[in-house]
Amino acid sequence: MLSVENVAVELPTPRGNLRAVDHVNLTVGAGRTLGVVGESGCGKTMLSRAILQLLPKKAKLSGRVMFDGQDLLQLSPEKLRKLRGRSLAVVFQDPMTSLNPVLTIGTQLIETLQEHLELDQATATKRSVELLAAVGIPAPEQRLTQYPHQLSGGMRQRVAIAIALSCEPKLLIADEPTTALDVTIQAQILDLLAREQRRRHMAMILITHDLGVVAGRTDEVAVMYAGRVVERAPTPALFKKMRMPYTEALLAALPRIDAAPHTPLPAISGRPPDPTRPLKGCSFSPRCRYAVARCHAEKPDLAEAETPAHQYACFHPIENHAGAAA
Amino acid sequence: MMQQYQPATSHAPLLEVDNLVVEYPVGARTVHAVSGVSLQIARGETLGLVGESGCGKSTLGRAVLQLRRPTSGKVLFDGQDLTAMQGDTLRLMRRRVQLIFQDPIASLNPRRRIGDIVAEPLMIAGVKDPAKRKQLVDEVLAAVGLDPALVVGRLPHEFSGGQCQRICIARALVLNPEFIICDEPVSALDVSIRAQILNLLEEMKSRFGLTLLFIAHDLAVVKAVSDRVAVMYLGRLCEVGPSEQLFAKPAHPYTALLIEAIPVPDPDVRPTETVRVGEPPSPIAPPSGCRFRTRCPRADARCSAEMPELRVVAPGQLVACHHPLI
Ligand SMILES: Nc1ncnc2c1ncn2[C@@H]1O[C@H](COP(=O)(O)OP(=O)(O)OP(=O)(O)O)[C@@H](O)[C@H]1O
Ligand SMILES: Nc1ncnc2c1ncn2[C@@H]1O[C@H](COP(=O)(O)OP(=O)(O)O)[C@@H](O)[C@H]1O
Ligand code: SF4
Ligand code: SF4
Ligand SMILES: [Mg+2]
Ligand SMILES: [Mg+2]
Numbered sequence: 182m183l184s185v186e187n188v189a190v191e192l193p194t195p196r197g198n199l200r201a202v203d204h205v206n207l208t209v210g211a212g213r214t215l216g217v218v219g220e221s222g223c224g225k226t227m228l229s230r231a232i233l234q235l236l237p238k239k240a241k242l243s244g245r246v247m248f249d250g251q252d253l254l255q256l257s258p259e260k261l262r263k264l265r266g267r268s269l270a271v272v273f274q275d276p277m278t279s280l281n282p283v284l285t286i287g288t289q290l291i292e293t294l295q296e297h298l299e300l301d302q303a304t305a306t307k308r309s310v311e312l313l314a315a316v317g318i319p320a321p322e323q324r325l326t327q328y329p330h331q332l333s334g335g336m337r338q339r340v341a342i343a344i345a346l347s348c349e350p351k352l353l354i355a356d357e358p359t360t361a362l363d364v365t366i367q368a369q370i371l372d373l374l375a376r377e378q379r380r381r382h383m384a385m386i387l388i389t390h391d392l393g394v395v396a397g398r399t400d401e402v403a404v405m406y407a408g409r410v411v412e413r414a415p416t417p418a419l420f421k422k423m424r425m426p427y428t429e430a431l432l433a434a435l436p437r438i439d440a441a442p443h444t445p446l447p448a449i450s451g452r453p454p455d456p457t458r459p460l461k462g463c464s465f466s467p468r469c470r471y472a473v474a475r476c477h478a479e480k481p482d483l484a485e486a487e488t489p490a491h492q493y494a495c496f497h498p499i500e501n502h503a504g505a506a507a
Numbered sequence: 508m509m510q511q512y513q514p515a516t517s518h519a520p521l522l523e524v525d526n527l528v529v530e531y532p533v534g535a536r537t538v539h540a541v542s543g544v545s546l547q548i549a550r551g552e553t554l555g556l557v558g559e560s561g562c563g564k565s566t567l568g569r570a571v572l573q574l575r576r577p578t579s580g581k582v583l584f585d586g587q588d589l590t591a592m593q594g595d596t597l598r599l600m601r602r603r604v605q606l607i608f609q610d611p612i613a614s615l616n617p618r619r620r621i622g623d624i625v626a627e628p629l630m631i632a633g634v635k636d637p638a639k640r641k642q643l644v645d646e647v648l649a650a651v652g653l654d655p656a657l658v659v660g661r662l663p664h665e666f667s668g669g670q671c672q673r674i675c676i677a678r679a680l681v682l683n684p685e686f687i688i689c690d691e692p693v694s695a696l697d698v699s700i701r702a703q704i705l706n707l708l709e710e711m712k713s714r715f716g717l718t719l720l721f722i723a724h725d726l727a728v729v730k731a732v733s734d735r736v737a738v739m740y741l742g743r744l745c746e747v748g749p750s751e752q753l754f755a756k757p758a759h760p761y762t763a764l765l766i767e768a769i770p771v772p773d774p775d776v777r778p779t780e781t782v783r784v785g786e787p788p789s790p791i792a793p794p795s796g797c798r799f800r801t802r803c804p805r806a807d808a809r810c811s812a813e814m815p816e817l818r819v820v821a822p823g824q825l826v827a828c829h830h831p832l833i
Contacts, residue, residue, distance in 0.1 A: 221668075221697045319785075334560065335786055363559045363724045366786065368768040390697040393770030397777050420774045432772055434702035436731040442750045443709060446731065448702035452667065 182384040183209045183232070183352055188244035190227050190236060190408075196457045201227035203408035203459075204244070206483075209401075211351065212382040214375075216395030216416070218431065219405035220453055225388045228405070229354045232386075233271055234261050249351060266297040270350035272374075274357040276341040280329045286313075286340050287325030290347060297348045312343040316373055335366035339373070346377055352384045360389070371398055392432050396420060401490075404428045407453050407464035410483065414491040424486055424498035427465045463495070471497045519586060520547040521686060521718050522571065527580035529563070529570045539790050540566040542742040543580070545817075550685075553712065553719040555733030555750065557726050557765065559787055563742045564722045568688045571720070572604055573597060584686070602632055605679035609691035611671035615663040621648075622659030625678045632682055647677045650714070651707060669700035673707065680711060688720045693728060705731055726762075727769045730754060735823070738762045741787050741798040744817060748824030758826035758833045760803050797829065805830045 190202040202224045209215045217225050230236050232246055234253055246253040249268060253261065265271075273279055281289055290309040294300050300308065306325070313321035316339040329337055338358060345353060355374055359367035375398055378385045387399055395402050395416065402419050404412040404427065412425035423429045433447040451468050454460050462477040463469070469476065475496055483492045529541040540563045548554045556564055569575040571582050573589050582589045584600060592600060605628075608614040615624055625644045634640050645655040651673040663671060672692060679687055689708065693701040709732055712719060723729045729736055730750050738746045738753075738761060746759040757763045785802045788794055797815050800806040807830070815827040 220699050333786060364726070364768040364770075365559055365764060367770075371770075391770060392698075393772040396770065396772045396774045417774050420772070431698060434699045435772055436702075436705070436727045438727050438730060438754060438766070438769055438771075440731070442730055442733055444731065445706050445709065446702035448706055449699040450703070452669075 182211045182213075182249060183207075183386075184245075184247040185228075185232060186245040186247065188228070188231055188242070188246060190224075190231050191241040192237065193239055193241075194457060199457045200408050200459060201240075201456060202231060205405075205408075205410050207403055207410065207413075209352065209384045209386060211384050212379075213401070214378060214385040214387055214399045216399035216402040217386060217388045217405060218390065218392055218395055218402060220390055220431075222453060222456070223405045224408040224456075225405055226356055227408075229271065229356050229386065229388060232354065233265060233269060235265075263297075266293070267348045268351045269354075270345035270348070270352070271354045271356065272338070272341050272345050272358045274360050276334070276337040277329065279341045279344065280337060282329055285326055285328055286332075290325075290340075290344055293344055293347050308347070309343075312347055313340070315377070316340070316343045316346075317369065318343075335362055335370065338362065338366075338370055342370070342373065342377070346381070349381060350383060352386070353378065354386045354388070356388045357390070358387075359394070367394075391435070392428075393435055404431070407459075408456060409464070409494065410492075411465070411495070412493040413483070414486070414493075418486075418488070418491050422486075422499075424491070424493035425495050426469050426471050426497075426499060429499055430468075471499075473497065520583075521550040521552075521585055522546075522548040522720070523581075523583040524567075524571060525581040525583065527567065527570060527582065528578045529566050529575060530578045531566075533791070536791050539742050539793055541570065541577075542793070544739070544742075544744055546737055546744065546747065548686075548718055548720060550718055551716065552735065553721055553733045555729035555736040556720060556722045556739060557724060557729045557736060558739035559724060561787060561790065562739050563790070564724075564739060565690050567739070568606065568690050568720065568722060571688060572601060572606060574606075602628075602682050603684050604686045604688065605682070605684040607672075607675050607679050607687060607689045607692045609694050611668055611675050611692075611695065612663060614675055615671055617663050619662070620659065621661055621663070621666075621674055622655075624663070624674065625659075625681055628678060628682045643681055644677075647681045648674075650680065650711065651677045653677070667700075668696055669703060672696065672700075672704050676704075676707065676711065680715060683715065684717070686718045686720070688722070690722045691724070692721075694723065694725070701728070708732060725769070726754075726765045738765065741790055741793055743798055744827060745799065746824070746826045746828075747817070748821070752821065752824055756821070756824075756833050758820045758824060758831040759799075759828050760805055760832065761799050763832060764802075797827075 185205055185207040188202055188205045192199045192201055219225055231242055291305045294305040294308055310321045313324055318324055318339055359370050399416050402416050403410045406427050412428045430449045449468055454464050462479055463481050466472045466476040481494045481496050483494045485492055524546050527541055527544045531538040531540055558564055570577045622644055626640045629640045648655040653673055693704050721732055733750050736750050736753050737744055740761050745761045788801055794801050796811040796813050800810040809829050815829050817825040817827045820826045820831055820833055
């Protein structure tokens with residue numbers, strides 16, 4: 182369905198060129214969910230914007246993005262716009278990014294349906310009510326006349342999802358769809374996305390900084406660090422045997438419900454490197470507890486673990502991982 | 508009722524909140540933000556306060572500090588009733604209690620230098636000697652892991668969210684307070700920075716002998732730092748108890764729901780889709796009887812007729828439910 186090939190994104194800044202995405206390769210099949218995990222600033226959003234061709238004007242993009250048999254980088258702006266409305270949909274962290282504050286929920290849904298599916302007013306209205314009901318909004322008929330600010334954060338995200346799903350997309354990119362929400366509402370929204378993904382046999386990319394979010398809800402996980410994919414594996418294989426020290430550190434930093442109160446968390450010290458000053462060696466080396474001289478001098482390539490599906494970029498992969506953080 | 512609760516030490520609690528009610532008038536109607544909350548925090552203890560967005564956690568924190576005057580009820584700090592205090596007496600008292608907010612960047616004045624921001628409480632407290640102020644600011648910045656020489660002259664926008672939260676913590680500590688209310692201090696931070704800040708709060712707590720009220724919506728985060736946890740729903744407390752006990756044996760159906768909503772970083776633990784239906788009702792017209800009944804799988808006629816009071820279910824554990832889980 183989607184294949185991202187050697188995609189790189191560079192942004193000119195006053196401090197020099199910033200490499201936000203550094204030669205990323207990914208694929209997502211129909212009916213599959215890919216999780217993309219990493220700290221803030223590691224390039225997750227830029228990667229999704231590269232796929233959607235929604236990069237800032239000054240950004241330089243290279244590589245190939247094959248979607249449904251066409252190279253998105255070669256499409257005309259007009260064709261792209263059509264594609265984004267129909268087959269390629271996105272849900273952002275802040276639902277207000279995709280909602281218009283001065284239009285009612287109904288107007289926004291109905292207009293989207295009319296524009297892309299060429300439905301008449303009555304059919305579009307009926308479909309809108311069905312969509313709102315499908316995303317778990319009570320009394321959907323009444324909601325049509327409400328404005329986004331009259332809804333809670335969770336409800337707004339449901340509406341944004343309804344709009345994203347309205348044209349039956351083949352691929353849905355959900356960029357931290359629940360980071361701004363409570364844990365309970367987060368669980369509801371993730372359930373909703375998973376249910377709709379299965380029902381529609383969509384491909385989905387779920388972006389998050391929380392490994393707990395992707396564990397039970399994705400088929401494959403790509404871990405990003407400093408613009409690169411540093412580990413990639415089928416979800417069960419990843420959690421069974423993490424290879425990349427960064428993945429392990431991200432997992433260990435999560436507060437565990439089975440740990441006693443006041444147990445210090447194994448935090449990753451420091452911050453990711455300045456993306457305008459790329460390191461010569463492994464970009465995780467200043468923070469990595471396994472780093473040796475070679476790590477500071479040379480950049481590790483993605484190598485294969487037991488199966489070609491499991492790849493990691495590290496000179497000293499973790500050998501025996503018990504499944505949980507050390 | 509809270510009078511049945513015995514604090515961990517034989518001393519009087521440092522903070523005692525008694526039947527606190529906070530209401531906001533909106534037009535002709537009333538938001539019942541906090542409706543009769545009682546709790547006690549012993550000196551040196553961390554009490555976690557958890558609940559969904561809008562349930563009244565921040566309102567409670569602000570009412571404790573008298574930043575919002577409560578409609579009724581008492582707030583005893585070190586035996587003295589803050590609700591009865593005015594002017595200078597209150598200002599002097601407030602020095603002993605500090606507040607840390609959710610959005611670290613927004614809570615720092617963008618036009619002031621970090622050195623001045625951290626020194627501000629000292630200015631207000633009348634520390635006139637600039638050398639003394641500088642010494643205290645440098646000490647507290649170093650304590651939160653920042654290099655005073657590198658940060659004092661810079662502006663907030665030059666720092667990441669995690670660094671801004673360190674600065675906020677430094678500002679809260681500079682007057683050497685006894686009690687800190689942390690209002691979702693890590694909700695806006697990603698996993699790795701969250702772990703750093705949680706560890707820092709724990710370290711500061713033991714180093715400065717602090718007592719904490721730690722507010723969050725994520726029970727896993729709350730458990731990591733709290734001795735006891737209070738669970739809040741729509742302005743009322745559902746359950747209070749020692750952290751581990753509450754996790755092992757939640758008595759209130761809402762506590763169970765919050766525990767279930769925590770994303771578990773293990774692909775073998777399939778997320779369950781059971782009780783997490785719906786969102787909290789409006790605090791303008793809260794449900795009769797038990798406020799949780801509209802989402803509770805155990806609700807019956809008694810739950811809508813009669814408001815459940817907090818009562819002891821296990822040593823140190825109190826629940827407000829007619830049909831508790833234990
Ligand atoms: N100044 C105000 N005027 C009117 N209503 C208010 C005001 N401040 C808060 N409220 C309402 O009071 C209730 C409790 O708000 P509060 O901010 O304490 O919730 P919270 O648990 O801190 O939520 P969040 O996690 O969203 O910050 C909410 O319904 C909120 O909309
Ligand atoms: N419009 C922009 N101009 C310049 N740099 C940007 C822009 N947007 C993002 N960046 C930079 O690109 C890098 C990756 O950002 P982003 O993809 O937003 O990360 P994430 O989504 O993982 O938080 C960061 O270093 C960020 O500061
Ligand atoms: S290559 Fe070296 S520094 Fe990088 S993650 Fe592996 S061990 Fe750590
Ligand atoms: S009192 Fe009734 S409605 Fe409320 S939590 Fe208990 S069982 Fe549920
Ligand atoms: Mg992002
Ligand atoms: Mg709040």
